Amino acid sequence: NFKAGDYGKILKKYCECEHQCLESLMKDTLLRPYVPGYYGVVDKDGDSYNQMDDLLSEFDSPSIMDCKMGVR
Numbered sequence: 001n002f003k004a005g006d007y008g009k010i011l012k013k014y015c016e017c018e019h020q021c022l023e024s025l026m027k028d029t030l031l032r033p034y035v036p037g038y039y040g041v042v043d044k045d046g047d048s049y050n051q052m053d054d055l056l057s058e059f060d061s062p063s064i065m066d067c068k069m070g071v072r
Helices: 014-025
Strands: 002-004 010-013 038-043 049-054
Touching: 002 014, 010 038, 014 049
Parallel strands: none
Antiparallel strands: 002 010, 010 049, 038 049
């Protein structure tokens, strides 16, 4: 689902719902500073991808923890 983009960018397999969400977040003045930059849709190797900042690009060997929070 992911591919490397230009330095400091990552390509994530295109999803219309995610595209709309990221577009909205880029316009939100309160949340914008806390989310990766979004640079639109790009085509690579015949597939479409959402292009965004790779927040881990500056790290040599990052450890990642995926936390989900919510209410049911």
